[in-house]
Amino acid sequence: MGHHLKNTSKREIFMKITLAKSAGFCLGVKRALSIAHDIAKTNDKVYMLGDIVHNEDVVRDIKAIGIKKAKKLTRCTKKTLLIRAHGIPLKIRERAQKLGYHIVDATCPMVEEIHKIAIAMESQGFPVIVIGDKKHDEVKGIVGQLRYKALVLEDTKDIPVKKLKSFSKAAVVVQSTQNTENVSEIIAVLKTLIKDIRFFNTICKPTRTRQDEIRKLAKANETIIIIGSKTSANTKRLYQISKSLNRRTYWVQSADGLKKSWFKGVKTVGVDSGASTPDSTTNSVINQIRSYP
Numbered sequence: 001m002g003h004h005l006k007n008t009s010k011r012e013i014f015m016k017i018t019l020a021k022s023a024g025f026c027l028g029v030k031r032a033l034s035i036a037h038d039i040a041k042t043n044d045k046v047y048m049l050g051d052i053v054h055n056e057d058v059v060r061d062i063k064a065i066g067i068k069k070a071k072k073l074t075r076c077t078k079k080t081l082l083i084r085a086h087g088i089p090l091k092i093r094e095r096a097q098k099l100g101y102h103i104v105d106a107t108c109p110m111v112e113e114i115h116k117i118a119i120a121m122e123s124q125g126f127p128v129i130v131i132g133d134k135k136h137d138e139v140k141g142i143v144g145q146l147r148y149k150a151l152v153l154e155d156t157k158d159i160p161v162k163k164l165k166s167f168s169k170a171a172v173v174v175q176s177t178q179n180t181e182n183v184s185e186i187i188a189v190l191k192t193l194i195k196d197i198r199f200f201n202t203i204c205k206p207t208r209t210r211q212d213e214i215r216k217l218a219k220a221n222e223t224i225i226i227i228g229s230k231t232s233a234n235t236k237r238l239y240q241i242s243k244s245l246n247r248r249t250y251w252v253q254s255a256d257g258l259k260k261s262w263f264k265g266v267k268t269v270g271v272d273s274g275a276s277t278p279d280s281t282t283n284s285v286i287n288q289i290r291s292y293p
């Protein structure tokens with residue numbers, strides 16, 4: 001063994017850890033966090049409806065800088081309402097304004113774009129279909145921009161075939177973090193049912209890049225570690241994509257979730273993290289993997 005390897009542990013020589021380039025905060029989350037930090041500096045009555053992102057560590061930091069979580073909106077004079085990257089339904093925004101909140105909007109521009117498309121298509125007379133998770137705030141925000149009730153589809157099993165056959169036209173938008181393959185499957189079915197279908201693939205660019213990268217990583221490595229909160233929908237999606245290509249895919253929230261046995265005899269490990277996972281968490285996971293004898 002060469003002299004230059006003196007400080008390198010045996011494990012590092014044999015195990016190669018590759019971190020996805022697109023791992024960690026997406027543009028929208030970075031932007032929302034910087035807006036949050038900026039207003040927290042000058043304003044001590046900042047409220048948010050729900051958590052800024054689906055990540056416990058980030059939520060703790062936001063609390064520490066003084067931003068509070070509002071359970072419900074109340075009449076007020078000097079409060080600021082910070083709108084999260086996912087956006088909110090129009091009705092809630094209007095109610096907040098009426099009650100006296102000053103609104104600071106951190107809705108991701110790519111989510112705003114989805115709102116604009118949905119509103120424009122509805123005003124042109126198209127019923128709107130949203131492909132996304134029914135319970136996710138981004139989806140509620142999209143649906144909440146519209147005058148008529150939009151149909152939300154999570155997968156092909158959800159498609160109300162009979163009902164849709166009576167649609168002569170429809171416009172389809174997609175939650176920004178959806179799985180591209182799931183969306184293609186749904187669209188293929190919708191095309192057979194609705195004659196005039198306008199499809200807007202609004203999965204955002206950072207999500208596409210991330211999904212392309214995890215597909216490559218899952219194929220090129222023996223073991224894959226996905227890092228992120230169990231409440232994070234986009235982390236779940238990365239996990240599902242990776243697991244479908246590589247059975248040795250594991251999802252952890254932090255270094256504590258790792259098991260030594262996952263790395264026994266393993267020479268290549270791919271690591272990726274969700275759009276709301278801080279780099280500090282990812283780094284501590286990588287350090288922990290490196291420390292295994």
Ligand code: SF4
Nearest residue numbers: 026028108110176204
């Ligand atoms: S996932 Fe995409 S659309 Fe959603 S906040 Fe991040 S960059 Fe914006």
